[in-house]
Amino acid sequence: MKENAIRVLVVEDHQIVRQGLVALLSVADDVEVVGQASDGMEAVKEFEARQPDVTLMDLRLPKLSGVEAIQRIRSRYSNARFIVLTTYDGDEDIYRALQAGARAYLLKGMSVDVLLSTIKSVHAGKSIIPPAIAQKLAERMASEPLTQREQEVLEQIVRGKSNKEIGSELGVSEATVKTHINNLLGKLGVEDRTQAATAAIQRGLVQLDPKGGIRL
Amino acid sequence: MKENAIRVLVVEDHQIVRQGLVALLSVADDVEVVGQASDGMEAVKEFEARQPDVTLMDLRLPKLSGVEAIQRIRSRYSNARFIVLTTYDGDEDIYRALQAGARAYLLKGMSVDVLLSTIKSVHAGKSIIPPAIAQKLAERMASEPLTQREQEVLEQIVRGKSNKEIGSELGVSEATVKTHINNLLGKLGVEDRTQAATAAIQRGLVQLDPKGGIRL
DNA sequence: CATCGTTTCCACCTATAGATGGAGAAGACA
DNA sequence: TGTCTTCTCCATCTATAGGTGGAAACGATG
Incomplete structure (x- = not known):
C-alpha cells in the first residue's frame, strides 16, 4: 500500500x-x-x-x-x-x-x-x-438527434432488412417505414440506406456484433 | 537477461x-x-x-x-x-x-x-x-473467394457509391458493375448491397476508414 | 489448341427504394 | 387551449437496384 x-x-x-x-x-x-x-x-x-x-x-x-x-x-x-x-x-x-x-x-x-x-x-x-x-x-451536438423510432428503423437497416420486413418487424406499414427512413437519411446527411448503415456503424449509432448479429 | x-x-x-x-x-x-x-x-x-x-x-x-x-x-x-x-x-x-x-x-x-x-x-x-x-x-475456405474486380466493387459499395458512380470510378459501364454485384451477392450469400456492406465490414473484407480525424 | 475463369457489355424486366406533399392522432408543454 | 413533436399512414412518381440470359475478348492453364 x-x-x-x-x-x-x-x-x-x-x-x-x-x-x-x-x-x-x-x-x-x-x-x-x-x-x-x-x-x-x-x-x-x-x-x-x-x-x-x-x-x-x-x-x-x-x-x-x-x-x-x-x-x-x-x-x-x-x-x-x-x-x-x-x-x-x-x-x-x-x-x-x-x-x-x-x-x-x-x-x-x-x-x-x-x-x-x-x-x-x-x-x-x-x-x-x-x-x-x-x-x-x-x-x-449540432446535428439533429434521431428519434426512438428512427433509431429502431436504422438498426433494422443495418441488419439488412427491407422496408417491408422492417414494417412487419415493428408492426407498422411500409409507408411509415419509408417516412422514417426519409427523415433519418436527412438527419444523418446521407443519400441511401447503405450509406446510412455504414455511417451508423462508423459513428457508433449501431454496433455490429463480432459474431454476426447486432448488439445494442 | x-x-x-x-x-x-x-x-x-x-x-x-x-x-x-x-x-x-x-x-x-x-x-x-x-x-x-x-x-x-x-x-x-x-x-x-x-x-x-x-x-x-x-x-x-x-x-x-x-x-x-x-x-x-x-x-x-x-x-x-x-x-x-x-x-x-x-x-x-x-x-x-x-x-x-x-x-x-x-x-x-x-x-x-x-x-x-x-x-x-x-x-x-x-x-x-x-x-x-x-x-x-x-x-x-468452403466459400468462394471474390475476384479482384468484385472486391473493388464491394469496397465502393461500402463507401456508399451507387452503381453508376462505381462504374465511372472503375472506368466501366453500369451494366458491368451490376454483373459484378450480382456475382458477389451470390458469393457472399446476401440479398442486397446493404447486407453486402455490413457483411464485408463484419468479415473484415473491407475496413472502414479509421474515423474522420480522431487519432492522437 | 481447347478450356476455364475473369472481365466486359447488352437488352429486358420486375421489385425496391427514395422523394414529395399531405394528413390525422396522441402526448408533452407552456 | 394552442403548439410542437412524434408516429402513423396514404397516393404518386421517378430512380435505382437486382434478376436473367446471352455474348465477346482475354489470359492462364491443361
Whole structure:
C-alpha cells in the first residue's frame, strides 16, 4: 500500500489489457491500483467497495456497458471521476460517456506518460478532452438527434432488412417505414440506406456484433 | 537477461497495450522480451536484429499490416513463429494471418496463463488454433473467394457509391458493375448491397476508414 | 489448341427504394 | 387551449437496384 497515492480502479474486459494496465500503473509510485473489474456490474460493486479516486473505464463491457456503469455510479457518487479508455470507438460512445460524466477520453494508443498525467489531472478535478474530440462533439451536438423510432428503423437497416420486413418487424406499414427512413437519411446527411448503415456503424449509432448479429 | 528463456518480440501499435504486455511477460521467468515494435516496418527490422523465438503480432498496424509483416519475415526466415494477438477482428484477418504462417491466433480477452502456455506451445513447434476459429476458417475456405474486380466493387459499395458512380470510378459501364454485384451477392450469400456492406465490414473484407480525424 | 475463369457489355424486366406533399392522432408543454 | 413533436399512414412518381440470359475478348492453364 502506497502513501498519498491516487487510488485507481481499472475496468477493462480484456484480461491481457487489464493486467497490462495494472502492471504499468503499479510501477508509478503516485498511483495505486485498488481494484479491478472485467464487466459493468463488477465495476459498480468494486467502486462501492473500494471508493477509488479515479476510475479507468473501458466502454465496451459485458453485462453492463461502460456508459451505464458510469451513470449508475454517478447517480450515487456524484463526484466520482472517470477516465474513459478505449481503442477507437465511434463518436456516439464518446458523446455518451462524456454526457454520463466522464472527465477524460483516452485512446489506447496513448503513451503511459499521458495516461499518468491524465490520471493526475482528473484527480485534481480537471477535465481533459482532446481538441479533436471536442470538435467532433460539437458537430454531433449540432446535428439533429434521431428519434426512438428512427433509431429502431436504422438498426433494422443495418441488419439488412427491407422496408417491408422492417414494417412487419415493428408492426407498422411500409409507408411509415419509408417516412422514417426519409427523415433519418436527412438527419444523418446521407443519400441511401447503405450509406446510412455504414455511417451508423462508423459513428457508433449501431454496433455490429463480432459474431454476426447486432448488439445494442 | 534470463537463461534459457523463450526470446519474444512484441509487435503492437497501442502503446498502453504493448507496454502492458511487456510488463506481464517480464514477470514470467521462462519468457524474455527481447524487442518491441509499434508498426510493421519496425517489426521486420526488430525481427532481423533480435532473431526472436516467437513473435507476438497485432494485425492492425500502421505502415505495414501484421499480415504483410509476417509474410516479409517468413520469406527470409521460414521457420519464424508467430502468435497473432488481436481484439476481435473479422474472419478474413484470421484467415490471412494463418495463411501467412501464423501458428496461433489469440484474442486479447484471453488470460495471461493461456498467453504464456501458447507461447511455450508455439515455441515447441505446435500450432494452436481454437476450435471456434478453426470452424470459421473452414467455412471461409468452403466459400468462394471474390475476384479482384468484385472486391473493388464491394469496397465502393461500402463507401456508399451507387452503381453508376462505381462504374465511372472503375472506368466501366453500369451494366458491368451490376454483373459484378450480382456475382458477389451470390458469393457472399446476401440479398442486397446493404447486407453486402455490413457483411464485408463484419468479415473484415473491407475496413472502414479509421474515423474522420480522431487519432492522437 | 481447347478450356476455364475473369472481365466486359447488352437488352429486358420486375421489385425496391427514395422523394414529395399531405394528413390525422396522441402526448408533452407552456 | 394552442403548439410542437412524434408516429402513423396514404397516393404518386421517378430512380435505382437486382434478376436473367446471352455474348465477346482475354489470359492462364491443361
